[in-house]
Amino acid sequence: MARETLMLPPQRDAGRSPSLLRRAAEALVGRRRHLAGTVYLCLDVSASMADPGKMSELLKGSIAFFYRAWRADYAIGVIAFASSARVLTGATRNPYRFERSLAGLEPNGRTAMALALGLASGRLRFRRGRRVIALITDGMPDSREATLDAAAAARAAGIEIVAVGTGAADEAFLQALTPRPELASVVASQAFADAIGRAAGRLPAGDDADRPLAASASTAPR
DSSP, X not given: OOOOOOOOOOSOOTTSOHHHHHHHHHHHHXXXXXXXXXXXXXXXXXXXXXXXXXXXXHHHHHHHHHHHHHHTTEEXXXXXXXXXXXXXXXXXXXXXXXXXXXXXXXXXXXXXXXXXXXXXXXXXXXXXXXXXXXXXXXXXXXXXXXXXXXXXXXXXXXXXXXXXXXXXXXXXXXXXXXXXXXXXXXXOGGGHHHHHHHHGGGSOOGGGXXXXXXXXXXXXXX
C-alpha cells in the first residue's frame, strides 16, 4: 500500500535543542488545518499476539491506520495493553513520532482491555471534535464485566468505539462494546493488517464530521 509522504521533523540544528525543534515541527504539522477529531488506537500486545505473523500484521495495520486517519484530518494516539495499559504516544499528526512509538513492542502478559479503554477515554475527555477509540485485539479481556463498563462509560462521555479482532476474539462481545454492531468485525489473521488499516475509513472527515461512523467494509472471513 503506497504511503503519503509527510513532513518529518528536523533531526538537528546547530545551537538548538533537537527535542525542542522536534516538538515545534510536530506542533506545526498538527496545526496545518482544522482537525476533524482525535482517535486512539488501543493495541492488544498480550502473550497470544506471539502467534506467528500477528505482531507484524498489527504493526503494518497500525501504520496504515495512521496514514488514512491523517488524511481524514485526525490526530492519532496509541495505547498498548497486556497485563497493564500504557500510552505509547499522545495524539499526534507527526509520522516520525507515531512510527517510533511502535518500536520494540513485544507480546507478553494478559489482556487488560478495560484499563486500555479507560486510559484512552481519559486522554480523549477534553479533545475537540470527533473522539474515537479503535480497539484492536486477538482475544478476550481479563474481565468482560469491567470492559463492558469501561466501554459504556466511554460512550456516555460521547466517545465512539470501533473494534477489529482476530484469533480468539469474540465478535459478539466486540459488538457489545461499540455503539452499533456493524462497527466491530473479526477477521482471519492474514487479513488483520488490512482490516486495521481500513478501520480508519470509518472516520468521518472534514465537513462530514457530524455524520455517523461508517460501517465496516467487507473483510475476509475467519
